[in-house]
Amino acid sequence: MTTATLETPIQAKPAKQKVMLVEGNEAAALGVALARPDMVAVYPITPQSSLVEHVAKLIADGKMDADIVDAEGEHSVLSVLQGGALAGARTYTATCGPGLAFMFEPYFRTSGMRLPIVMSIVTRDGITPQSVWGGHQDAMTVREVGWVQVYCETVQEVLDTTIMAFKIAEHHDVMLPVNICLDGNYLSYGTSRVELPNQEDVDAFMGAKDVNWHVALDPLRPMAVDPLTGGSGGKGPSTFVRYRKGQCKGMQNSLRVIEEIHEEWAQRFGRRFAPLVEEYRLDGADYAIMTLGSMTGAAKDAIDEARDAGRKVGLIKIKTFSPFPIDALLKSFAKIQALGVVDRSVGFRWNCGPMYQETMGVLYRLGRHIPSMSFIGGLAGADITVGHFHRVIEATEKLLSNPAPIEPVWLNEKD
């Protein structure tokens, strides 16, 4: 299920939802409140700060029945939530950039312990040159640590996805932490109309809470959590291998679960988002550009204009970046002859965007050569405009007849 279902009719008539005008950070906080976590731990950092301020206010107002721990740093934030999750609490936090870097050790531990902690990454470029502005460098840097990572395009999608994230994380076939990535500046502070689901409907959607059935700190089920394994003898190595395989299985299962939960969301609340990969005007296209996150809005406008001008171009947007949606992408790539991939961060090792680097692996599996190239834009808060996307479209179109450039195109270099 990729884009086809975006057009699938929604059967249910959802209850009327309250309409509000909110920034993305507030939308995330409202989503968190509706998901009813038991505990949040917070530490402020630009551009996430207003998100945790909203959460703190909701708790202080009695609109959210959760314990809040004002930690003394992000390493502790995630550590606090690990203790909480093991003791049976539904848990949430948000961070970005330097905060994410600072919590890396417990970040790695969270997916290893299969704790369904939900954390927004209000994405930020970093860390040096010093920048407090948006960019995907933070989330991309930790993409190989076993968290499920989804990227949102709109403020409404932030709200809805935040709620869905808890259900994805806690699904028994997944049991993994989930990052909801929302673009710093563009989504965090971008204000837009949203529909707020009703609490009873969200409660019915979420179902019963069961977060520590697999590993717990509880005198009724005493166990020693995370003892020393490994070594070259005894039961250590094979246990370790089986454990890692289980993590990979959970990641793969999440692809199906994310699709199912997005479909359930659509039926209950009347809003459908592509769960893994969205195709936009791809049918009849000879080539495509690929996007991630909020840049997709401008990209779609550029596609519309290019289509009107007779160019046969479509768009492929990734929502679920980790695990990488290989099968969904293969279906989309089957329709095209050339591909331009736009990243909002850099991959230092391959001298291209990280999404492009991942995509090359998928293109290899296609079994047919498609010329492709990497574009890097929107670093440190820079805007990727419709004009930039026209350059992307033109350059990608050239791949149909000319050799693909090895070097990436740096979109904002001469802005």
Added chain:
Amino acid sequence: MSALQTVKFYQTGTFTVGNRLLAPEERSVQANMQRTNSLNSGHRACQGCGEALGARYAIDAAMNATNRQLIAANATGCLEVFSTPYPETSWQIPWIHSLFGNTAAVATGIAAAIKIKKQKGQGQDVRVVAQGGDGGTTDIGFGCLSGMFERNDDVLYICYDNGGYMNTGVQRSSATPSAARTATTMPLGPEPGNPFGQGKFVPAIAMAHEIPYVATATVADLRDLENKVTKAMGIRGARYIHILVPCPLGWGTASHDTIRMARLAKETGVFPVFEAEYGEVKSALAIRRPLPVEEYLRPQKRFAHLFGKTPAVATIARIQAQADKNIRRYGLLAKEVA
């Protein structure tokens, strides 16, 4: 003894365990026949490990005080490694190896979850202990420990101070005493051994946070240790107990000298044993037989370079001055306060 006896006792000769002849209700936790054995036999600690002894007494007392409704978070270090080589565990309570530097924060999270779940009518009252070595406490985990103190989270934190990073092979920590030899402070050059001050004394820093309860103890006075843990578990909020636990391997002492070394640390004033509430010292264990620090230093190979051909008189005098200061500051020669 009685037909009720469920465990065998092997300990003899300390000031503390000889109370088996008392009526059951007056016995110490360890001498009680319902002893919980929180840290069961079979673990891999070295012979004479002070940390293993301290942990068993402390956690047994905490289990006893909480009717076994107890969870422990444990920092990386010897205690973690020797007690839980997968797939075995010596612990008789729910236990987690957190990370090296986040134990206080993990414990905070457990306590917070228990609190909110209880408020929501979804769970029982369970108490939380965090424990770590001096490295995990005074160095890498110090920030989150201070945060836990400042928020007055409902956690008892226990530091087992053996004066170094023993698990990784006896390197210097900020609790390593002045002049001590470690793998990273070798007895070479103009300042042999640990060249720095007198070690970071976290009990005093804990007191500066004005938390409800701070205490120090050693494995030489195990009944005192039990009493302090029991008292701490009767209090809500952040509590801190710092236990001196000699390490035969790291200190270069005989396995059978662990209790003696702990007692010498106290009797020389090198390690003050006291209790404080809300930042004020309330009582101290008096020194019974005052001794010069040399008595404590000489049996330890980590201080052997002080007693070579030319004894390091100035260094020994400096350590003596530190001990004298402890004696003055905590009133260790006076009768016990209150």
